[in-house]
Amino acid sequence: MNHTEQPEQPKVRHRTVMDDETRHVSRIYAEALYRAAEQAGNVEEVLGELEGLVNDVFGADPGLEAFLSGAAVGRERKETALKKAFGDRATPTFANFLLVLNRHERLDMLRGIAQAFRTLYNRKTRQLVVNVSSACP
Numbered sequence: 001m002n003h004t005e006q007p008e009q010p011k012v013r014h015r016t017v018m019d020d021e022t023r024h025v026s027r028i029y030a031e032a033l034y035r036a037a038e039q040a041g042n043v044e045e046v047l048g049e050l051e052g053l054v055n056d057v058f059g060a061d062p063g064l065e066a067f068l069s070g071a072a073v074g075r076e077r078k079e080t081a082l083k084k085a086f087g088d089r090a091t092p093t094f095a096n097f098l099l100v101l102n103r104h105e106r107l108d109m110l111r112g113i114a115q116a117f118r119t120l121y122n123r124k125t126r127q128l129v130v131n132v133s134s135a136c137p
Contacts, residue, residue, distance in 0.1 A: 026112030027120075033097050033113070034120050040093045047121050049094040054114040069108035078102050 037046040058065040067073060067081070079102055086095045101107045 022109065022112055023116070025106070026109050027116040029101070029106065029109065029113045030116035030120055033093070033117060034124075036097065037091075037093050040091070042091050042093055043121065045091055046094050046097075047117060049090050050110075050114045050117055054111050058111075065110075068102075068110070075102055075105065078107065 033046065033050075034043065037043040040046075068078060079099060082095070082098050082102060086098060090098075098107070101109070101113075
């Protein structure tokens with residue numbers, strides 16, 4: 001390589017945009033979590049935990065999301081943090097799911113998994129999401 005050539009830069013993904021592959025993988029994990037929650041009889045509780053983590057906790061502490069989804073911290077350290085944070089506070093279904101995501105280095109997909117889980121839950125419970133606009137309050 002001469003001095004004028006630039007090394008090829010890795011592809012950068014914007015974290016709010018999900019490509020088809022990410023959506024597909026997120027859906028697979030969401031389906032697996034849903035089946036596990038169904039077997040344990042705690043689908044609604046797991047949905048609340050998942051959405052609470054993604055919407056409330058990550059919203060209040062973006063550093064936690066960066067910690068979990070980033071590559072700077074190893075899996076072992078993340079596992080220790082997950083066990084400490086969720087071990088006694090979450091359902092075993094949800095706590096174990098987080099550990100599985102960590103082992104497969106998929107914690108960065110939690111937002112997509114939460115969306116896919118919600119969609120699956122709505123479909124299974126025959127709920128329809130609608131948007132209503134009004135000209136007056």
